[in-house]
Amino acid sequence: MxxxxxxxxxxxxxxxxxxxxxxxxxxxxxxxxxxxxxxxxxxxxxxxxxxxxxxxxxxxxxxxxxxxxxxxxxxxxxxxxxxxxxxxFADNDYFAAYARRELLLEILLKSRELIRENRTNELTQFKDIIDFESLLNHEKNKGQDKS
Incomplete structure (x- = not known):
């Protein structure tokens, strides 16, 4: 009801x-x-x-x-x-948070496709939603900590 x-x-x-x-x-x-x-x-x-x-x-x-x-x-x-x-939606922080919540899965799937096709320069279209550089640096640092 x-x-x-x-x-x-x-x-x-x-x-x-x-x-x-x-x-x-x-x-x-x-x-x-x-x-x-x-x-x-x-x-x-x-x-x-x-x-x-x-x-x-x-x-x-x-x-x-x-x-x-x-x-x-x-x-x-x-x-x-x-x-x-x-x-x-006029507030950039709210819009980014909303986009993350609603579109994150689609963005990640599209990003995975771009990475696999070695088209990482196109990832900048999602930079306001996901900070790929910090994610990539985190993965690099994580790999360096193990050695």
Whole structure:
């Protein structure tokens, strides 16, 4: 059930982040809905041209506004999480760590292929992710320690 919920959230995040139209419709709808709810709230509380604040907990619009605020919070949180995830990749250290974690196996397999084909000069394309020189020096030093 949790996996299904995450899947739905990811689909909504993708829809939100990739669709300015959806964001515009959501914003326009939220303005209209909040106006209607606030108008209904004030209308329900007004008796003889005076607002009866003590009756706020007795009227339905109070609870509809609370539910609406929870939905707005959830939507805003999705936007925030999506933008935060994107901004993380602007940080070089985060990006390098992410690439190491996600791509390390592929990089190592490609590096092994390049080394076997004696094309070590092409290893520089991965230098921001893996420090091959320190790895190679470590192996050389390791071999020298044994002699």
């Amino acid at each position: 949790s996996r299904n919920k995450k899947s739905i959230e990811n689909k909504i995040k993708k829809l939100i982040s990739e669709s300015p139209f959806f964001q515009t419709i959501t914003f326009g709808s939220s303005v209209i809905i909040s106006g209607i709810l606030c108008g209904a709230f004030v209308n329900e509380l007004t008796v003889n041209n005076k607002v009866q604040w003590l009756n706020a907990y007795k009227v339905l619009p109070t609870y509809l506004i609370a539910i609406y605020l929870i939905i707005v919070y959830w939507y805003t949180k999705l936007l925030y999480e999506e933008r935060t995830e994107i901004m993380k």
